[in-house]
Amino acid sequence: MITPNPANDIVHDGKLYDTFTEPPKLMAQERAQLDFDPRDITYFLDGSKEETELLESLMLMYERDPLFNNQNEYDESFETLRERSVKRIFQLSKSIAMDPEPMSFRKIGFLGILDMGTYARLGVHYALFCNSIRGQGTPDQLMYWLDQGAMVIKGFYGCFAMTEMGHGSNLSRLETIATFDKETDEFIINTPHVGATKWWIGGAAHTATHTLAFARLQVDGKDYGVKSFVVPLRNLDDHSLRPGIATGDIGKKMGRDAVDNGWIQFTNVRVPRNYMLMKHTKVLRDGTVKQPPLAQLTYGSLITGRVQMTTDSHNVSKKFLTIALRYATIRRQFSSTPGEPETRLIDYLYHQRRLLPLMAYSYAMKLAGDHVRELFFASQEKAESLKEDDKAGVESYVQDIKELFSVSAGLKAATTWACADIIDKARQACGGHGYSAYNGFGQAFQDWVVQCTWEGDNTVLTLSAGRALIQSALVYRKEGKLGNATKYLSRSKELANAKRNGRSLEDPKLLVEAWEAVSAGAINAATDAYEELSKQGVSVDECFEQVSQERFQAARIHTRRALIEAFYSRIATADEKVKPHLIPLANLFALWSIEEDSALFLAEGYFEPEDIIEVTSLVNKYCGIVRKNVIGYTDAFNLSDYFINAAIGRYDGDVYKNYFEKVKQQYPPEGGKPHYYEDVMKPFLHRERIPDVPMEPEDIQ
Amino acid sequence: MITPNPANDIVHDGKLYDTFTEPPKLMAQERAQLDFDPRDITYFLDGSKEETELLESLMLMYERDPLFNNQNEYDESFETLRERSVKRIFQLSKSIAMDPEPMSFRKIGFLGILDMGTYARLGVHYALFCNSIRGQGTPDQLMYWLDQGAMVIKGFYGCFAMTEMGHGSNLSRLETIATFDKETDEFIINTPHVGATKWWIGGAAHTATHTLAFARLQVDGKDYGVKSFVVPLRNLDDHSLRPGIATGDIGKKMGRDAVDNGWIQFTNVRVPRNYMLMKHTKVLRDGTVKQPPLAQLTYGSLITGRVQMTTDSHNVSKKFLTIALRYATIRRQFSSTPGEPETRLIDYLYHQRRLLPLMAYSYAMKLAGDHVRELFFASQEKAESLKEDDKAGVESYVQDIKELFSVSAGLKAATTWACADIIDKARQACGGHGYSAYNGFGQAFQDWVVQCTWEGDNTVLTLSAGRALIQSALVYRKEGKLGNATKYLSRSKELANAKRNGRSLEDPKLLVEAWEAVSAGAINAATDAYEELSKQGVSVDECFEQVSQERFQAARIHTRRALIEAFYSRIATADEKVKPHLIPLANLFALWSIEEDSALFLAEGYFEPEDIIEVTSLVNKYCGIVRKNVIGYTDAFNLSDYFINAAIGRYDGDVYKNYFEKVKQQYPPEGGKPHYYEDVMKPFLHRERIPDVPMEPEDIQ
Known part of the structure; x- marks a missing residue:
């Protein structure tokens, strides 16, 4: 026990407050009041019970391997990180070479939460080098380089x-x-x-x-x-x-x-x-x-990385949401009733607003990521069976892949940005303790944010997705053809005139329609602006340049719509045990997204100002609904304490005890005299005083 | 010369492209085309020529002092940082003790750009400890602790x-x-x-x-x-x-x-x-x-730190804007005309939009920071001359200080967040090179963001400023009294009905009015919501809790308005040489702020959707105007290369050369074999292959 004072349980203002025993009790109470078994939501997120169990076995593999001990994670030196990373890669490569591909894919995915540096370093070899050989080499070339040891990292x-x-x-x-x-x-x-x-x-x-x-x-x-x-x-x-x-x-x-x-x-x-x-x-x-x-x-090979990055965004954001929400459930701050315990952060409306919509966003990332991966695999299968002389087949494939290109670009940008934002907002929501290295936020932000730059700078990607959307709209206007992801554009006219018309703002159908309306509106506005310039004889590139703001917005809004749509579509397939607990999350995400972008809906005329006021009160309402089960939603992310690796974010909720122990483990108290005391501090602190009486002018007359 | 290849000047696609000679030439051209002497804007920002020269002498003091050598800044170990920091504090303390206060204040301010860790560590002693003794101790207590060596750090x-x-x-x-x-x-x-x-x-x-x-x-x-x-x-x-x-x-x-x-x-x-x-x-x-x-x-003592943080936000943001904008002026990417050099980043509309409004924001921070500091010093002077029995005087002081409390809280939150955002956006605008430690963004972000948490968590501060605004509005509704910062609330009715009415969107008067209108609207809406609940008998705290979203928004908008107002007010005092070049900056800031928050203006009915479309095209227009002089605006920030300490952000614009030299200086090429090769890599890469032919079931029958 770490208390230096026997008065551990103090009664203060009539309240028994004990840092060691209260927090875990609170956390247990939260779990006891859940309306669902988090495990069922885990199965939903993972796809099945079997998948969850497989993933858990892979997580255990990391947790048990001494090479993946992460106790000292936040204090490692540059040199150690470089060396440790190679050891880890070699260790993983032994099993990767033996695993069937879906298994190695899953296994490596966890590295993206655990050790982003090593994840990237390993990705350079397996994903970039090896996959390029596969995608761009002839079969003979592929065999040759495999024989040279490329796949097993041998020589x-x-x-x-x-x-x-x-x-x-x-x-x-x-x-x-x-x-x-x-x-x-x-x-x-x-x-x-x-x-x-x-x-x-x-x-x-x-x-x-x-x-x-x-x-x-x-x-x-x-x-x-x-x-x-x-x-x-x-x-x-x-x-x-x-x-x-x-x-x-x-x-x-x-x-x-x-x-x-x-x-x-x-x-x-x-x-x-x-x-x-x-x-x-x-x-x-x-x-x-x-x-x-x-x-x-x-084209296809450029997309693989981006598809994975939406899933990575989910994986990393869920970790930091878990930490911040567990902490919020324990931490007390201010009280309205004197003599009562202070209120817990999670019970403040504004704190709910800081985190719960982001938690819903993380769910949306997972489901949209799954969706785009399915589309991608389907198109890859198509490509492999394509014959070069199958003109219609090739054309259809090219159409698909172009659309995938822009969907995945938009999603990559939106979700990697959102993940960076979530890490940072979750950190801020933990106050000063979020700034401690031992709660993981700092390291994760530093490691994460390069995702916004590599495999296509997010801004450039969003602009390029916007360009593709304008091109799709132009084709539609000329030829009446639309791909799958933009098929709602065929209802442009109807959507342009759509309004709330007294319907409930809690109806998923209305929420999806509202997003389709503003998204179609944004794409059509950008396309109109483009056509206007084009008619004046401005060159294609210059037209796109001049409508930069409009096409950026179009892509951004189209992508948000896609996330919302994917969220509701997957819920439709969920079993009845979890469905009622997923809809509030999706509604929160859709409504909060409207609130954040309310100008779109006002300008489009879909909503009136009083509707937006109602949206705000519904966001408040859904925050309250989701809050009750918040520990269930975060437990459902199913990351063990080993993966969480944050003192204030552990499962037991024993925040202060875990945190203090962690700090003392990393920096055992040793008398408080630094190594530079004798050389640097003592001579200065103990200097003789040089009299600083100024020499008076008369003295030197 | 670092080229391993004699073919340094290559002609490619008909274009002579030479990394060593082109960038500095481009930068010189940019400076040659400026419409003003950046020095004049520096004098404006600093307040006078004399002030600029004084500040430059202080900057030189740091630059010349071997203890402040920052060549190795981004590669220092934890231990070195701790030790170096004490050496720097002791060195500074020698002169601080001798300086008149305004001088030491300026001197220490630069440390906030140069070495944020040491700035904080020194601040703990001088600003927190010593100022508390001054503010909360009796005169005898102050003398006692000064005699103990507190001021000169002796024993x-x-x-x-x-x-x-x-x-x-x-x-x-x-x-x-x-x-x-x-x-x-x-x-x-x-x-x-x-x-x-x-x-x-x-x-x-x-x-x-x-x-x-x-x-x-x-x-x-x-x-x-x-x-x-x-x-x-x-x-x-x-x-x-x-x-x-x-x-x-x-x-x-x-x-x-x-x-x-x-x-x-x-x-x-x-x-x-x-x-x-x-x-x-x-x-x-x-x-x-x-x-x-x-x-x-x-109360006053709680405000000092916050007031300084708005100025710090300017100081830090201007550094990273300078780096990203200098780089944008040099860096080429994509071209619309084959055979022509690629377009420079700064010439893309969207790149201008990423950075130029933020540059204008940094200007606004400086001017608003100056303004709130003046108010603060005036109130402190008042406090010092106050007699305890001067009831009216005390009441007026308390009124002032309450208002200052909420103004400084709103500004602290808005500008420290904005600065964090600027560091990160500026980094992203530099692509991959923004992720190199040697361009400074990473370290600065990690060091900076605690500003959003300490001396009042930004969210808590904004909510508390919003509470104060509601209280002001309630007092006004009851007693008709208003402080200085909220005096526009007296025109609430007029503002609620104000519209564009055909006026020019480029008129500063209209822009200020528009912001007053939405700010008054937000404060009144929050106050209405509060009163509504209050009438239902809800407790004061619970009323405030339920209007969290509204009061947060009210404070956020009121603060943005204050920044815009301060910007234009200070421009009014500028001399005619610089005024025409400051107005476009202020207009860009005000218009971009409208675009970012256009829902407010639509909901308030101040603007129609078509006005917002015009705002967007005006933001484009002002980006273009400001772009021409961008190097002038950033040079005017007047930070030497020593303070910039970023390879791609140096004054000469010789981006690639500086960057490559910096990397080679920090990590001299040494044959590319890591220290762990023999122990870790060689045994694995050169392992004998274990035959992985599976043992067939029949073998063990």
């Missing part, structure tokens, strides 16, 4: 040299050059100047033996654009750099220090011709370049 | 033990106890249980010899509420803890690791009676407690 570690110092988003203007040398049947890879230095390359600083370099293919002085080439970086015997390879460490980052991001410069580096991945474009022995008949078939 | 270092583990915002419920022992004429200080452990106490872990402990005064079994007591923590001879003092390190935090935050527990610690600060409440020798006649006179 081989891959990295992915795409980004350059001067080019990130605009891949088509990368400047690294691969010149075909007909004499020797090789490519010569060169970094022409410093701006073309490969930059941010995870794995390049320490680990990678090979890289997949993106470079401009040049044959006989002609530029064929950017293709990918496997380039050996290090000698396999002693890990020294190969001739012509210069690399260095990018050093300290905002987060994810477990990844050895590096830079690479190539100087006359020669690789055999067949090190270029040739599933699509081919270079023959004589220098003939064969372009692929179906360039659009390569 | 003395103070800290401020207010927050407890279980209580932060609600100070009146702190649980540490100071019992008066009549026998010995002492107080006995006790931490009754773990939840009452003093927590987050900067200086407690390593440095402080004394603390100012907030504890409940108890005399003869009666509780007189929370008062402050000087309590010695460590023995002066060897820095060991005094009997009854337990303290430990709080350990790692999200940021500000330079501060040695600690926890303290008191067990029967005795201090002489006159160690209680007795300017207000007094305890006499016989245990008589004399309560102060003018409790409200103590």
Whole structure:
């Protein structure tokens, strides 16, 4: 027991308050009053009881493995993070190579909660390098690199040299050059100047033996654009750099220090011709370049990462919502009745408003993420069975993948931003204790936020999704055709005139319709503005540029609508035990989203100002409804204390005890004299006083 | 020269692109095209040429002092930060003790940009400890503690033990106890249980010899509420803890690791009676407690820190806006015309929208911060000359200080949040390079965001400012009296009916009026809701609780209005050289603020949906106007490269060169083999393959 004072149970203002015993009792009371078994909601979120049990076994695998001990997580040094990360990757790679794919996929997913740096570092090899070989290499090339040990990390570690110092988003203007040398049947890879230095390359600083370099293919002085080439970086015997390879460490980052991001410069580096991945474009022995008949078939590979990031956003946001909501259930602050215990944070309306709509958002992320993944897998299956001469099939696939491209771009941007916002808002909701490293928020924010930048900067992605929406609307206006994700545009006229008309604001059908109305309105407004400019003879690019604000908004609103729609659609499939407890969450999310964006609904004329006032009071109402079961909703996220790894967020709710013990574990009290006392403090604190009486002018007359 | 390849100047797509020479040329061109001399705007922001020159001399003082070398800023270890911070504080304390106050104030202010951790650690002693002695001690007590070395840090270092583990915002419920022992004429200080452990106490872990402990005064079994007591923590001879003092390190935090935050527990610690600060409440020798006649006179001290935080928000946000806008001026990405250089980020409308309104916001912070500081100093002067029997004078002071309390609370919350948002948005606007530690964003965000929590959690402060606004409106409705900051409420009726009425949206008068209209509308709506509940017999606290959302909004909008008002008021005093270049900034800020909050204006009926569309196009227009001089506006912030300390944000604009050199300086390339290669990597990469042929069932029949 840690109390230095025997008066542990004090009666103060008539109230017995004991930090050690009250919080866990409160938490137990919360669990006792739940209207549902959180486990049923877990099954709903995971898809089935069996899936939940499988996931739990994978979580246990991490929790029990000494290499994944995370007790010291928030005090690790830069050097330790780098080294530990490699150990963890090697450990995981043993089982990944043996697992069937869906299993390894699930297993790796947990790493995204547990250790984001290692998740990224491992992703560089498996997701970026290996998947690119799969997606862009010929079957022979794939077999070759697997034989070299790529899949099992044996004598081989891959990295992915795409980004350059001067080019990130605009891949088509990368400047690294691969010149075909007909004499020797090789490519010569060169970094022409410093701006073309490969930059941010995870794995390049320490680990990678090979890289997949993106470079401009040049044959006989002609530029064929950017293709990918496997380039050996290090000698396999002693890990020294190969001739012509210069690399260095990018050093300290905002987060994810477990990844050895590096830079690479190539100087006359020669690789055999067949090190270029040739599933699509081919270079023959004589220098003939064969372009692929179906360039659009390569789009799919850009989407994989983004699809996963919506699920990652759910995984990470649910962790921090659990922490902040458990803490809110325990923490007392201010009281309206003298002599009574102070009110718990969770019982303040405004505190509910700070967190509960975000919790509902995290649910929406999961369901929308599942939905887009299903669409993606369906389209990939279609692609694999496609014959090149099946024109209609190819066209339909291209249509699907274009739409997926913009749906996944919009979702990636919206949910990674929302997750960053949730981590930060959840931290603030925990007051000062949110700022302690031991509650995890700081590290997570630093690690997380790069998700808003990589695999497409969120703003650029949203603008590009907006461009696609305008293009869809233009096609619809001309040809009457619409893809699946925008099919509500066919009801544009009806939606433009739709109003509340006395219907209940708690009716999911109305809420979905309201979002369709403002989303169609935003897309049509952006398209009108585009057409207006276009009629004046403004170029396509300049039209899009001038309607930037409108297309950003269109994509943002369309995506919010998609999240709301996915939420209600999945609820429709839920069993009756959980359905009544999911609808309030979805309603809260939809109503709060309206409140946040009420200008849309007012401008569109869908709602009147008094409707918005009602929306606000309904948000209050649903906060109250959801509050009662808040511990159930967060328990349903089903993260063990090991994954939570936050003193104030543990299952038992024993906030202060856990927190104090954690701090003392990491920094055992040792008398309070710092290591620099003798050298730095003592000489100063104990200095002789130099008399600071100023020398008077008369003295020096 | 760092290029490994002689082909430095390459011609590509007909364009000569050279990372080493192009960026600084572009930056020089930007400066050549400015419509004003940035120096004139610097004088405007600082107040005068003389002030600018004084500030520059102070900046140089830091830049030249080897103890303030910040080359290694982003790679320092936890231990180094702690030690370096003490060295810096001791160094500064030498000059601070000699400086006249306004000088030391300015000097310390820069530390808030340069080293936020040390700024806080020094603030704990000078601002919290010393100022409390000044504000709450009798003149004799002040002299006594100055004689003990408090001011010059000689044999003395103070800290401020207010927050407890279980209580932060609600100070009146702190649980540490100071019992008066009549026998010995002492107080006995006790931490009754773990939840009452003093927590987050900067200086407690390593440095402080004394603390100012907030504890409940108890005399003869009666509780007189929370008062402050000087309590010695460590023995002066060897820095060991005094009997009854337990303290430990709080350990790692999200940021500000330079501060040695600690926890303290008191067990029967005795201090002489006159160690209680007795300017207000007094305890006499016989245990008589004399309560102060003018409790409200103590409010002022709570405001000082908040006032400074609006200025700090400006100081920090301007740094990161400078970095992101300089980078945006250089960085090229995508092009609409093949063969032409790619477009610079700053020339994209959406990129302008991401940053330029925020730059205008940073200007508004400075001017609003100056304004509230003036009000504060004026009220302090009034307080000092007040006689206790001057009833009218006291009443007027209390009125002023109440209003200042809510104005400064609203501004503190709005600007510290905005600054956090600016750091993060500026980072994202720099793409991947924003994530490098060497561009400063990550560290700054981690260090900064505690500003949103300490000295009043922003949400709690905003709610409390909203409560004050409702109270003001209630007083006005009853008695017709209004303070200065809310005087526009007297025009509530007129404002409720005000509309655009065909006036220009570029007219500052209209923009100010529009904000007054929605602000008055929000305050009145919240007050109406409050009165409605009150009439139903709901208790005061419960009324406020139920209108949480409304009062939060009222305070938020009232504060935005105050920022806009302060912006235009100060411009009115500017000289004609700069005025025409400040008005577009203020208009951009006011219009963008309308766009962000357009629901208010629609619901209020001040604007119609088509006006909002016009607002959007005006935001676009003002972005374009401000863009031309963007380098002038950021140069006017007048931070040297030393203060900027970001490779991509330096004055010369030589982005890529500076950045690459910085990375190579911090991590010199050394062959790319990590320290853990032999132990960790080699055994795994070079392992013998264990045959993974499964054992067939028939084998074990």
